[in-house]
Amino acid sequence: MSHFEYVSIAVALIYALVIGRLLTGLGPSIEERKRYPIQIAWILTLFLVCIISWWQLWATREVEWTALRFLWILALPSLLYIRAAILTGSDPREIDSFRDHFFSNRLSFFGMGAATAAYIVLSPWIYGGVPWLSFAPVHTSAIMLGTLSIAGLIFRQQSAHWVIALLSLFGVALSFVLLGPIAVSQ
Numbered sequence: 455m456s457h458f459e460y461v462s463i464a465v466a467l468i469y470a471l472v473i474g475r476l477l478t479g480l481g482p483s484i485e486e487r488k489r490y491p492i493q494i495a496w497i498l499t500l501f502l503v504c505i506i507s508w509w510q511l512w513a514t515r516e517v518e519w520t521a522l523r524f525l526w527i528l529a530l531p532s533l534l535y536i537r538a539a540i541l542t543g544s545d546p547r548e549i550d551s552f553r554d555h556f557f558s559n560r561l562s563f564f565g566m567g568a569a570t571a572a573y574i575v576l577s578p579w580i581y582g583g584v585p586w587l588s589f590a591p592v593h594t595s596a597i598m599l600g601t602l603s604i605a606g607l608i609f610r611q612q613s614a615h616w617v618i619a620l621l622s623l624f625g626v627a628l629s630f631v632l633l634g635p636i637a638v639s640q
Contacts, residue, residue, distance in 0.1 A: 469534075475538040480497050568607070
């Protein structure tokens with residue numbers, strides 16, 4: 455078994471937990487009396503991010519794996535798991551109002567979004583794909599995520615969160631179509 459195969463199994467296990475958490479939260483989120491479309495948009499967005507991130511893992515197949523790089527690559531699915539847990543709560547069936555739940559956990563959710571943006575910014579340099587302080591294609595995604603996360607932290611209005619959620623969902627879908635797997639060299 456190669457290092458990449460070993461690493462990809464560990465990463466896939468965490469992504470499976472994230473997707474399981476999101477799907478567990480989706481059912482209660484679409485119940486008519488609890489439904490909050492912004493919540494559903496974020497579940498779909500995080501689901502797409504998991505798929506895209508797992509797809510992007512292929513770009514690291516040529517990376518020379520070290521303990522730091524192994525821990526680093528486990529950080530993204532871990533951050534996504536934390537965001538999914540914040541979004542869906544410990545037991546989504548017990549949440550009476552996903553709108554109230556979303557806004558009461560807004561700061562944690564978007565704070566973790568900002569942490570994820572920082573992760574994305576640093577990743578090409580950690581993997582050695584680009585020289586330090588040079589721009590990589592994934593930085594566009596990080597800038598978008600960071601900006602929307604900061605907006606989510608600042609704005610409390612539902613209308614602003616509609617825009618943030620829809621821009622996030624659209625941006626994630628577009629990044630998958632435009633970026634494909636990013637090459638990372640040793």
